[in-house]
Amino acid sequence: MIDLTIDGRDISVPEGTTVLDAARLLNLDIPTLCHDPRLKPYGGCRLCIVELEGVPRPVTACTTPVAGGMVVTTESEQLYRLRRTVIEFLLSDHPNDCMVCQRAGDCTLQELAYFYGLRDNRFWGERRRYDKEDANPFIKREMEKCILCAKCVRVCGEVQAVGAIDLAYRGFNAKVCPPYEKDLDCEFCGQCVAVCPTGALTGKVWEAQGRQKDVKYTETVCPYCGCGCNITLHSVRNRVIRVSSRENTLNEGWLCSKGRFGFEFINKPDRLRTPLIRRRKDGPLEPASWDEALGLISSRFEGIKKEHGPDALGGLSSARCTNEENYAFQKFFRTVIGTNNIDHCARY
């Protein structure tokens, strides 16, 4: 364990802990933009600077490992000034169109501007202009709003192991883009959207569907597969407009493209709401009650089994069911029906 002092308070943390993590254990609030505990430290935004006794320049808390006897200061007039300058630099190259931005009310940059009282800007100057719209079906990429925290690049490489995007160009013109600046063509897991601290990356499906203040959050489990990722449904006036996932869940906030973007069917009028039965040969599928449907299934099972034996029946289960459901399913077939004809869609 390493002993150090942060803002006058003693703390003991395991070797390899960063100053930022140690400070957070003490509930100290150090602003960050490029840090994500699930990704490797980056040190790009420079907001998390702190002072170390005996070190002439401030250092970034997110990249600096603790050392024995370290004396850290996380708040000072100079630090406030420097952080404010950094945010002011970012805002001097930002569209500042929060009134029409999807992320308004849920944007780290906006929040920082608010807390640091940045209405005017000493540095107004040239802004990056990226007019081309990315025609991919899922992710709206407004790179003028990008603050180059590279979280998207890192999540795509480090977590998703896809590497569909990276930084291109240098300096002021540095830009996150797919190879050759083509339209994004990737897995569309949307992890990049989930980590983006600004309005640079948003989902096309939830564009202009509702303001943050009107959103109701419902915690639930993704129905797509047996993994059971925790998801949060965002709904406005009883309509689901977006799916997200919290970091402190078993899936650490990561989702796949289906879980994240495949929810629109919920609002579709033609989606299945009751069982359907075809009552006559070549006739239409007609709505029925669950009692009627289940009754029909059990009587047909009984009939087939009696006439042709249990092996005339087989069960095909789904990857969307949980382990427990699949277990009950095969048990039913083996013991109640009496056949080993059991299979699963995930085999193919």
Place this chain on the structure above:
Amino acid sequence: MSNNIKINVCMGTGGIAAGGDEVMAAFDLELRKAGLEADVEKHCAVHRVGCRGFCARDVLVDVSVDDVRTTYQYIKADMVPRLVEEHIIGGVPVEDWVVGQDYHDFHDRQEKVVLADCGQIDPEDIQAYLDVDGYKGIVKALSEMSPAEVIECVKASGLKGRGGAGFPTGMKWQFCAANKSDRKYVICNADEGDPGAFMDRSVIEGNPHAVIEGMSIAAYAIGAAEGYVYIRAEYPLAVERLHKALSQARAHGFLGKAIHGTSFDFDIKVKLGAGAFVCGEETALIASIEGQRGMPRAKPPFPAAKGLWGKPTVINNVETLANLPFILRKGAEWFASLGSETSKGTKVFALTGKICNTGLIEVPMGIPLKEIIYDIGGGIEGDRLFKAVQTGGPSGGCIPVEHIDLPVDYENLLKVGSMMGSGGMVVLDENDCMVNISKFFLEFTQSESCGKCTPCRIGTKRLLEVLTRITEGKGKKTDIDLLLDMANDIKDTSLCGLGMSAPNPVLSTIKYFRHEYEAHINDKRCPAAVCRSLLTFTVIENLCKGCGMCLRACPAGAITGEKKKPHYIDTSLCVKCGACFDVCKFKSVIKE
């Protein structure tokens, strides 16, 4: 005719650009024509040698007859027949072409260690290096010293890194040696991205084996078996000579397995950089070798702990490495006896700008700035006044005339707001505008910023925008304070040395030449008459001969006048290109 004739043709990049290849071929041809075929190989050898620093005088040719050396300057291929006939055959030097006193002054005041053999030996022949005791340093280390003793020796020498930061080399090695690992690496930093710098290139072009030997010594000291030279692809000659030298070193058993019959294995790979200034920064350089985007990362961990492929790595500059064979051969005390109290040895500088003797120089640390500029550099061109010298390239600062006696070493340069950097030295005179100079350097750093961190990515852009508007006469009263605020905050918050030092030119010019900024902002005037938007071009009537040159040169049709009568410039039409000023033979166009 003597039996002992040696001809050395300067074939650094400067020499080749001035026609070194042709001169060399002409010597071969002329000697053969003169019927000296047999003698060409035996008695009269023509050698290519690397740069000897005085590039402005290329092609430089040494003719040594019985070890009496005559140096010729500005030699072209068509001058060779006369040299062969009169000097080589006739035995009488061609006085008209012999270098003058200034050539000797330029060299005599220098103290050459790293450059001692550059320009003297054939860089493409390992035997030439062996003849001047080459590879004796590594042999001595291998046969007489333990790795720890080598590190002690380098520590005792006081050698500090020549790549910019000036970190003690022995200490760096000691950290790396202390880290246990199955693999370690030595990297030679030959990225040299500063505008106007050509020190490292000249060393590799002129004496590549010294760098290879230095890397071997470092590898032995820290326990590395693999090395990389990271060199920019824009240095084709250096790369070619390096490859030649590497294969010769392998053939002679100085690289490879079981070197000098010991258990020491070491070999070197060459990695070409694509020409990004930031890739000279050690962590960015390592990322680039690994095939990633060349962006710096936060330190710690330092490369000595986690470097290339995550393994302990020593990364040193070309010049640092080229000093090592000498330190090992001649001893730590010898090296420590050169230089100043705190900075030992010598430093190579690329001396450029408004100075008479432009070129590559090597001087002892601590030499007064004045000696460099006046004694070696020959003073300012023309009769203009010295204004300042910019050291450390785009990361450094301007040193004004009041510090002309400053002893040049790491500590003193920092004290006056500049730095050693890698050794660029640009001399400025009264015709240089300091706002414009700082804008020039900012243009460079701004476009070379990698974009990873906010203050450098956006901050340098904003600094440049403010400087630009000042030079265009659109500066605001508050701009100097704004520049200072930005510059200091960028220094304090940037991730790597590029951003940390990029504001230095702005800070040092404001510190020493604030009045020039004020003149631009308050009076809309550029005192050095450089910033075009602030200039007015006028014809002085009584000097004008009415020749009409300016009228024809003006692209904007702003000049009117009849032949043989004074001309007139309409300032409302003038686009301030300065064409009239440049063409007027009678100096009757003035700008102010």
